[in-house]
Structures are given as C-alpha cells and as structure tokens.
Amino acid sequence: MGIEPETWRTLLVVAVNGTRTNMIRGALAWLRERIAVEDADERIEGSGEPIMSPQHRRSSDAEGELGRLEELADETERDDS
Numbered sequence: 001m002g003i004e005p006e007t008w009r010t011l012l013v014v015a016v017n018g019t020r021t022n023m024i025r026g027a028l029a030w031l032r033e034r035i036a037v038e039d040a041d042e043r044i045e046g047s048g049e050p051i052m053s054p055q056h057r058r059s060s061d062a063e064g065e066l067g068r069l070e071e072l073a074d075e076t077e078r079d080d081s
Helices: 005-035 060-080
Strands: none
C-alpha cells in the first residue's frame, strides 16, 4: 500500500505551482518596493500657495509694481491736462 503515481504527480504539480506563485509574489513585492513613491505630503516642499497657470501667475511684488505704475501714469495724465 503506497501512494499512487497519479497522486505523486498531483502533489508535485501543486508544489511547483505553489513555488512559482511564491516567486511571483516575491517579485511583485520587490517591484512595488522599488517603484514606491513617498507620501506626497511629505516630499513636496513649497510656499503652500496654489499653483496657477503661467499666464495667470504674477508675484505680489509684480502686482504692487503694476499698481504703482498705473497710479503714476494717472497722475501724469492729470498733470498734463
């Protein structure tokens, strides 16, 4: 009374497939670790202000300078009249 050859074959197939599955799981875990991205809140540094498109982006200094120049232009027009 022993184990039938078909049973040995089935056990061998299950063992090999299990080993392949573990190898694939290990490879996927390794890949996930290699390409993992840090938490966005921890890696992004900046002023905290929202990012705007370049055509709408102006610094507060530039806005102040534009306002000053507009006032100067208005005063010059009043003086010329």
